[in-house]
Amino acid sequence: xxxxxxxxxxxxxxxxxxxxxxxxxxxxxxxxxxxxxxxxxxxxxxxxxxxxxxxxxxxxxxxxxxxxxxxxxxxxxxxxxxxxxxxxxxxxxxxxxxxxxxxxxxxxxxxxxxxxxxxxxxxxxxxxxxxxxxxxxxxxxxxxxxxxxxxxxxxxxxxxxxxxxxxxxxxxxxxxxxxxxxxxxxxxxxxxxxxxxxxxxxxxxxxxxxxxxxxxxxxxxxxxxxxxxxxxxxxxxxxxxxxxxxxxxxxxxxxxxxxxxxxxx
Numbered sequence: 246x247x248x249x250x251x252x253x254x255x256x257x258x259x260x261x262x263x264x265x266x267x268x269x270x271x272x273x274x275x276x277x278x279x280x281x282x283x284x285x286x287x288x289x290x291x292x293x294x295x296x297x298x299x300x301x302x303x304x305x306x307x308x309x310x311x312x313x314x315x316x317x318x319x320x321x322x323x324x325x326x327x328x329x330x331x332x333x334x335x336x337x338x339x340x341x342x343x344x345x346x347x348x349x350x351x352x353x354x355x356x357x358x359x360x361x362x363x364x365x366x367x368x369x370x371x372x373x374x375x376x377x378x379x380x381x382x383x384x385x386x387x388x389x390x391x392x393x394x395x396x397x398x399x400x401x402x403x404x405x406x407x408x409x410x411x412x413x414x415x416x417x418x419x420x421x422x423x424x425x426x427x428x429x430x431x432x433x434x435x436x437x438x439x440x441x442x443x444x445x446x447x448x449x450x451x452x453x454x455x456x457x458x459x460x461x462x463x464x465x466x467x468x469x470x471x472x473x474x475x476x477x478x479x480x481x482x483x484x485x486x487x488x489x490x491x492x493x494x495x496x497x498x499x500x501x502x503x504x505x506x507x508x509x510x
Contacts, residue, residue: 250323251286252294252295252323252325253293253294253326254289254292254293254294254295254326254487254490255295255296255297255327256328256329257296257297257299258296258298258299258330258332258479259331259472262483263298265480265483266285266288266289266294266296267287267289269286269296270287271285272286274323276318277318278312278315278360279312279315281297281312281316281319282298282302283298283302284296284319284320286323289483289488290487290488290489292488292490295320297319297320299311299316299330307409308408308409308430309356309359309408309430313359313434313438314360314438316435317435317439317444318363318438318442321442325444326445326499327379327382327446328444328445328447329382329386329447329448329483330432330435330446330448331451332429332448332449332450332451333450333451333453334403334427334428334450334453335411335427335429335452335453335454335456336427336452336455337420337421337425337426337427337428337459338401338425339459341398341426341427341452343453343454343467344471344474345451346395346396346451346452346479347401347403347427347450347451348378348383348390348399348401348449348450349378349401349402349403349426349427349432349448349450350376350377350400351402351403352374352378352433352436353404353405353423354405354433355404355420356406357407359407360434362437362441363438363441363442364441368506368508369506370506370507371505371507372437372501372505373501375497376497377437378446378448379496379498381445382445382446382447382490385490386449386486389482389485389489390482393481393482395482398426401427402424403427403428403429403432404428404429405430405433406428406430408430412428412456412457413458417456417457418458427450439498441502443500443502445494445496446498449482449483451471451472452471453468454471
């Protein structure tokens with residue numbers, strides 16, 4: 246039986262994903278950084294799981310206005326150790342197609358105005374981002390998809406832009422030359438903030454469109470339509486992945502603050 250208001254694992258994503266939880270309760274968690282959206286807590290495979298709607302309950306918060314620090318800190322406050330996120334992305338790499346699922350391995354941050362850290366004061370803290378996404382959770386997500394014969398790209402560089410506008414063709418061409426495969430608006434600073442609190446973070450991306458310049462026009466409607474189509478598949482992947490997460494963590498995320506602080510003696 247789970248402790249009320251506590252969770253082992255969290256899912257961050259869009260509406261529709263919360264239905265995979267059993268026996269849910271909804272809580273509000275105050276943080277020093279503001280009030281995040283309501284968090285639903287239920288069970289998946291005997292584990293206590295929280296669902297946080299990144300853009301709020303009715304998708305009312307645009308990506309550049311999401312309070313990423315409040316969201317991540319609220320999950321930290323309820324004892325979450327692992328986060329599995331979902332992101333709608335555009336394909337920069339022309340080998341990727343709308344409807345494809347991708348588990349990225351690296352991240353480029355092109356956001357401009359977001360609060361990127363919890364550590365604005367001493368001691369100065371530099372977390373290692375050599376593996377921006379938890380290798381342990383990534384491996385399990387990929388294994389789950391392959392086991393279910395779901396086509397998955399198991400390696401990709403995801404670039405995060407400020408939004409809310411879509412990118413220009415010239416920007417996409419720049420990202421392509423830099424080696425980026427996907428473009429989205431929500432993975433940063435989300436992944437960094439999770440690492441700063443020693444929480445595991447990995448994401449399942451679904452390609453909703455080809456990026457600007459590769460297809461003629463981009464619309465929010467097509468993003469929503471692909472999301473609706475992919476939710477049942479993503480729900481099953483998340484459910485099985487969470488069920489098989491090991492009790493202990495054998496990944497660098499769990500000790501991210503070890504030797505990260507610059508302390509003058």
